[in-house]
Amino acid sequence: xxxxxxxxxxxxxxxxxxxxxxxxxxxxxxxxxxxxxxxxxxxxxxxxxxxxxxxxxxxxxxxxxxxxxxxxxxxxxxxxxxxxxxxxxxxxxxxxxxxxxxxxxxxxxxxxxxxxxxxxxxxxxxxxxxxxxxxxxxxxxxxxxxxxxxxxxxxxxxxxxxxxxxxxxxxxxxxxxxxx
Amino acid sequence: xxxxxxxxxxxxxxxxxxxxxxxxxxxxxxxxxxxxxxxxxxxxxxxxxxxxxxxxxxxxxxxxxxxxxxxxxxxxxxxxxxxxxxxxxxxxxxxxxxxxxxxxxxxxxxxxxxxxxxxxxxxxxxxxxxxxxxxxxxxxxxxxxxxxxxxxxxxxxxxxxxxxxxxxxxxxxxxxxxxxxxxxxxxxxxxxxxxxxxxxxxxxxxxxxxxxxxxxxxxxxxxxxxxxxxxxxxxxxxxxxxxxxxxxxxxxxxxxxxxxxxxxxxxxxxxxxxxxxxxxxxxxxxxxxxxxxxxxxxxxxxxxxxxxxxxxxxxxxxxxxxxxxxxxxxxxxxxxxxxxxxxxxxxxxxxxxxxxxxxxxxxxxxxxxxxxxxxxxxxxxxxxxx
Numbered sequence: 001x002x003x004x005x006x007x008x009x010x011x012x013x014x015x016x017x018x019x020x021x022x023x024x025x026x027x028x029x030x031x032x033x034x035x036x037x038x039x040x041x042x043x044x045x046x047x048x049x050x051x052x053x054x055x056x057x058x059x060x061x062x063x064x065x066x067x068x069x070x071x072x073x074x075x076x077x078x079x080x081x082x083x084x085x086x087x088x089x090x091x092x093x094x095x096x097x098x099x100x101x102x103x104x105x106x107x108x109x110x111x112x113x114x115x116x117x118x119x120x121x122x123x124x125x126x127x128x129x130x131x132x133x134x135x136x137x138x139x140x141x142x143x144x145x146x147x148x149x150x151x152x153x154x155x156x157x158x159x160x161x162x163x164x165x166x167x168x169x170x171x172x173x174x175x176x177x178x179x180x
Numbered sequence: 181x182x183x184x185x186x187x188x189x190x191x192x193x194x195x196x197x198x199x200x201x202x203x204x205x206x207x208x209x210x211x212x213x214x215x216x217x218x219x220x221x222x223x224x225x226x227x228x229x230x231x232x233x234x235x236x237x238x239x240x241x242x243x244x245x246x247x248x249x250x251x252x253x254x255x256x257x258x259x260x261x262x263x264x265x266x267x268x269x270x271x272x273x274x275x276x277x278x279x280x281x282x283x284x285x286x287x288x289x290x291x292x293x294x295x296x297x298x299x300x301x302x303x304x305x306x307x308x309x310x311x312x313x314x315x316x317x318x319x320x321x322x323x324x325x326x327x328x329x330x331x332x333x334x335x336x337x338x339x340x341x342x343x344x345x346x347x348x349x350x351x352x353x354x355x356x357x358x359x360x361x362x363x364x365x366x367x368x369x370x371x372x373x374x375x376x377x378x379x380x381x382x383x384x385x386x387x388x389x390x391x392x393x394x395x396x397x398x399x400x401x402x403x404x405x406x407x408x409x410x411x412x413x414x415x416x417x418x419x420x421x422x423x424x425x426x427x428x429x430x431x432x433x434x435x436x437x438x439x440x441x442x443x444x445x446x447x448x449x450x451x452x453x454x455x456x457x458x459x460x461x462x463x464x465x466x467x468x469x470x471x472x473x474x475x476x477x478x479x480x481x482x483x484x485x486x487x488x489x490x491x492x493x494x495x496x497x498x499x500x501x502x503x504x505x506x507x508x509x510x511x512x513x514x515x516x517x518x519x520x521x522x523x524x525x526x527x528x529x530x531x532x533x534x535x536x537x538x539x540x541x542x543x544x545x546x547x548x549x550x551x552x553x554x555x556x557x558x559x560x561x562x563x564x565x566x
Contacts, residue, residue: 104510106511
């Protein structure tokens with residue numbers, strides 16, 4: 001997918017193949033009682049990062065699947081002594097749910113060229129739903145990136161629905177939920 | 181409409197030019213005259229001014245709509261007129277508008293005026309050149325017109341004012357209802373924090389600046405942050421920016437959020453190599469410390485202790501305040517939404533800042549948590565950093 005140092009987006013079939021894997025990760029997360037969001041970071045046909053939400057176990061609300069996967073890529077770069085900037089500039093993120101505003105901003109800071117995602121994230125989405133971080137004019141926050149949504153969106157939504165039927169025991173009580 | 185800029189407006193203008201200094205122009209336009217006594221007192225002690233970073237809705241100019249009003253000839257018919265007009269022209273979209281006002285011109289023989297309808301309620305063909313008579317407004321020839329004088333055009337506020345400056349601007353056109361948020365009014369006047377409180381918030385920002393300097397000494401971006409429990413004034417976490425280290429996403433705010441997590445028995449990063457990033461451990465907490473006593477700027481927000489689980493520790497950063505030397509980026513601002521922070525104080529603005537400059541993430545309606553933001557705290561001291 002990479003010729004002469006320039007990033008070329010993968011073919012649609014390849015994108016679908018990786019999304020299949022990301023969905024598999026999300027399902028595993030569900031089986032382990034975690035928010036079923038799965039993501040992969042793929043560099044030259046190799047999975048460098050594979051993430052799922054770790055908010056509850058770390059008590060850190062920023063430990064979304066993408067942030068976890070980013071740390072794995074950073075660790076890979078350290079171990080292989082690779083230039084992390086070069087690696088991120090050629091890495092595609094496959095994630096079952098549209099990245100939130102925070103994650104979209106993080107991906108932009110790292111100059112990720114492409115994000116392929118499943119369903120929309122109506123509450124926090126940073127790739128068009130609430131804000132459009134990859135496309136906005138932010139001169140000091142990395143490069144704009146491309147985002148493609150809608151891959152296996154129904155399946156991604158189904159997983160989330162299944163999870164949220166059982167409530168997150170660590171979350172604060174929501175006023176809205178109380179009324180229902 | 182000429183002549184609206186009355187003496188009050190002029191006086192305000194003069195005070196504004198006196199006031200502006202380093203303000204962003206938004207705030208300038210609506211700033212109220214400050215109490216002089218207070219100002220000289222403040223200036224003798226502090227070199228900075230805390231400014232609330234309000235939502236666009238709170239800062240915008242009052243939008244106006246064209247409407248028709250008419251004098252009420254016989255005062256005793258007022259309530260009857262209100263009822264009848266409510267049937268013919270209900271003004272359902274303008275619940276904040278008071279239908280009747282007292283006449284401002286003391287030289288007329290009527291004392292009350294009433295809104296009849298909006299210009300947009302009429303068919304354009306009814307209004308050939310803006311000149312309009314009662315028979316145009318009541319084409320069915322209803323006898324309602326009897327108690328009214330010649331109609332005239334007025335501008336009325338399209339929305340309910342949210343702040344006192346908006347209320348004052350709106351009232352120059354037509355009376356409206358207004359549920360004043362005294363906290364916001366005081367914040368806009370610079371009166372929200374008294375001398376003691378200003379001294380306190382300054383010490384926390386000084387800690388953040390100290391952390392920024394220590395980070396700079398080891399080659400980091402000079403940004404420092406401190407998380408405080410305002411109920412007890414305990415410092416929960418102190419961190420500096422670590423983005424020039426192995427993880428480029430470890431901005432000062434992200435470091436602090438993780439340090440708070442460590443204090444609660446969690447945490448995701450290894451901060452061992454940064455001795456100047458530290459947290460207060462779980463053992464040193466005592467009981468219900470996290471219950472928030474300070475008044476938030478926007479009290480509808482849920483800063484209540486419902487987020488405190490049984491073990492007495494808060495849910496992530498619920499109820500806590502953050503002091504950071506420069507305006508957070510989008511990632512950090514959203515991380516603070518996820519972490520349920522209560523208030524953010526920052527010193528200087530950033531070019532891509534997300535709490536006032538490029539976005540106002542903390543006021544974004546679609547998001548599930550909002551927090552108060554104040555800028556300008558020790559701005560001068562932090563300027564040389566950026």
